[in-house]
Amino acid sequence: MDSQRFEEAILRAGARQRSGIGTLGEKTLHAVLKYYFEPYAPSHEVRLGGFIADIVGENGVIEIQTGSFERLRKKLGALLEVAPVTVVYPISAIKWVRWIDPLTGESTGRRKSPKRYGPCELLPELYKIKPLLKSPNLTLHILLLEIEETRLPDSRSAGRRRGFKRGDRIPLSLIGEAVIHTPQDYGLFLPEGLPDPFTSRDYQKASRLPLPRAQTALNVLHEMGAVMRTGRRGSAWLYRQMEEKAPLPGEL
Numbered sequence: 001m002d003s004q005r006f007e008e009a010i011l012r013a014g015a016r017q018r019s020g021i022g023t024l025g026e027k028t029l030h031a032v033l034k035y036y037f038e039p040y041a042p043s044h045e046v047r048l049g050g051f052i053a054d055i056v057g058e059n060g061v062i063e064i065q066t067g068s069f070e071r072l073r074k075k076l077g078a079l080l081e082v083a084p085v086t087v088v089y090p091i092s093a094i095k096w097v098r099w100i101d102p103l104t105g106e107s108t109g110r111r112k113s114p115k116r117y118g119p120c121e122l123l124p125e126l127y128k129i130k131p132l133l134k135s136p137n138l139t140l141h142i143l144l145l146e147i148e149e150t151r152l153p154d155s156r157s158a159g160r161r162r163g164f165k166r167g168d169r170i171p172l173s174l175i176g177e178a179v180i181h182t183p184q185d186y187g188l189f190l191p192e193g194l195p196d197p198f199t200s201r202d203y204q205k206a207s208r209l210p211l212p213r214a215q216t217a218l219n220v221l222h223e224m225g226a227v228m229r230t231g232r233r234g235s236a237w238l239y240r241q242m243e244e245k246a247p248l249p250g251e252l
Helices: 003-012 028-037 073-080 119-132 183-189 200-207 211-223
Strands: 044-048 051-057 060-064 085-100 107-112 138-153 164-180 227-233 236-241
Touching: 003 028, 003 164, 028 051, 028 060, 028 085, 028 164, 051 073, 060 073, 073 085, 073 119, 085 119, 085 164, 119 138, 119 183, 119 211, 164 183, 183 211, 200 211, 200 236, 211 227, 211 236
Parallel strands: 060 085, 085 138
Antiparallel strands: 044 051, 051 060, 085 107, 138 164, 227 236
16 A cells, blocks of 8 residues: 555646546546556557447556446456456545535535445456456455545436435545455455354445345455355355455455
């Protein structure tokens, strides 16, 4: 983790000068992470394997994925055939929400979200690229960030709780990061305090994922050999962790 380089990337991307409303161009979070992983701008947005890669350098390709992995699957499959690929996934471990007036661009309030997000948020996304996870060319890089998310009121949700459209996500600081490269590294996604054996509901409580996402996460962990199924309790699978794990840097 290099906090100074991250601060420099924020400055290079002009994150603190952006309005937060969002444009048709590149979003702030994506821009900052590109400069964090590769300060040399000519290495950004390079054509390779029929696609435009975020970063291409002497150590291979870096793809920054700030949204659903569904859109990454075809591109990642092609890139893995020609080069080592590191997929970077940022997680809002601490999130501030700022409401923006869409007409004036002025802020109308800022609050800290009570939700806390951890590394396990990545696992349901990995299900979408599960056939590619065992490629020796693939590395995953998790960043835990403090982020300010800007929101604009959405009048189409009238009659329900306050609706919004997300404008932009502006990174404020780097809290921690971890690299996943081998199947053994997936043990990092097993939170402390799990009983032995444990069910998907136990994993839900420990990971703070909603139950359907927790079940998907365990599907990935089982595929990668981090957990084994030992039987059933009623209709629920029983899981056991395969081996001791090291603590995840920056884990909250």
